[in-house]
Amino acid sequence: MMDWTDRHCRVLHRMLTRRALLYTEMLTTGAVLHGDRARLMVFSPVEHPVALQLGGSDAADLVAAARIGEAEGYDEINLNVGCPSDRVQSGRFGACLMREPELVAECMAAMAAAVRVPVTVKCRIGVDDQDPEESLFQLVDLCASAGVKLFVVHARKALLKGLSPKENRDVPPLDYPLVWRLKRERPALTIVINGGIGSLDEAQEHLRHVDGVMLGRAAYHTPDILGAVDARIFGEAGGVSGLQAVEAYRDYLAAELARGTHLAAMTRHMLGLFHGVPGARTWRRILTVESVKPGAGLEVIDRALAAVSGFEAQGVPRGLEAGQAA
Numbered sequence: 126m127m128d129w130t131d132r133h134c135r136v137l138h139r140m141l142t143r144r145a146l147l148y149t150e151m152l153t154t155g156a157v158l159h160g161d162r163a164r165l166m167v168f169s170p171v172e173h174p175v176a177l178q179l180g181g182s183d184a185a186d187l188v189a190a191a192r193i194g195e196a197e198g199y200d201e202i203n204l205n206v207g208c209p210s211d212r213v214q215s216g217r218f219g220a221c222l223m224r225e226p227e228l229v230a231e232c233m234a235a236m237a238a239a240v241r242v243p244v245t246v247k248c249r250i251g252v253d254d255q256d257p258e259e260s261l262f263q264l265v266d267l268c269a270s271a272g273v274k275l276f277v278v279h280a281r282k283a284l285l286k287g288l289s290p291k292e293n294r295d296v297p298p299l300d301y302p303l304v305w306r307l308k309r310e311r312p313a314l315t316i317v318i319n320g321g322i323g324s325l326d327e328a329q330e331h332l333r334h335v336d337g338v339m340l341g342r343a344a345y346h347t348p349d350i351l352g353a354v355d356a357r358i359f360g361e362a363g364g365v366s367g368l369q370a371v372e373a374y375r376d377y378l379a380a381e382l383a384r385g386t387h388l389a390a391m392t393r394h395m396l397g398l399f400h401g402v403p404g405a406r407t408w409r410r411i412l413t414v415e416s417v418k419p420g421a422g423l424e425v426i427d428r429a430l431a432a433v434s435g436f437e438a439q440g441v442p443r444g445l446e447a448g449q450a451a
Contacts, residue, residue, distance in 0.1 A: 134394040141351035154181035176201035206248040209283035220283035234271035247277040305334035389416040407432035
């Protein structure tokens, strides 16, 4: 998610789950090829497995960006064919590419031939007046012919005219059965569903029909949902509480502070931890107010943690205790 899932966010999320695949925020090919690559592309080794998500529509530029991503060590290169923002539309990438499936397939074929890591597509079921039963299947079939084996499908249309990006995440109706049908009729493909999924209970229901589930805002706003993923989704023993995740994140925080990273750049991703736990409001207030002050350091985290009580303090992951996301 643009401006959200940066490297600091991803390391925090990795402290909660060892198994989930993490995705970068979408980076345009222009940013990768001509921007501050050291800032935009860097990631911590602990993030693996991690996918680089690209935005673009020029095959040569996508190939060049994909090669850079592979050289940097990313485990997957994903093309965004779902973002509906005006900025994305003006650059001829994102969701508007649902109208150009042949071009998407051409780009995917070029990237697949250029790198050894998997190349994947994240898309909508259609845009504007398209019939999703035609637009989704056409895009998937053309890209599959180009060598793509994995598709992440946001199970709603994007209405490119008249709705804001925020409205496009909520207003167009979800059509989960269409994505389930895609998997049923294209069993050889790996189909991951996305859109409006807010709990692990919901995720497990979808996994009866598809191969994977992508959590976006639910994972960001209530990140402790991820602490139960390895146990509930992957069948591993135990889980990670918010408190345990913060303690594990501490070394990363200290190292980044020593490099000159502002504390607020990292704590902004931690605000949703302990959602619903006694002391959570104080946790958020201390991080929000104190982290922005000059020289703020780990003592801010310690003060905020002191406010948190309840079963989190006992080290019990909320997703396991409650059986669902906060």
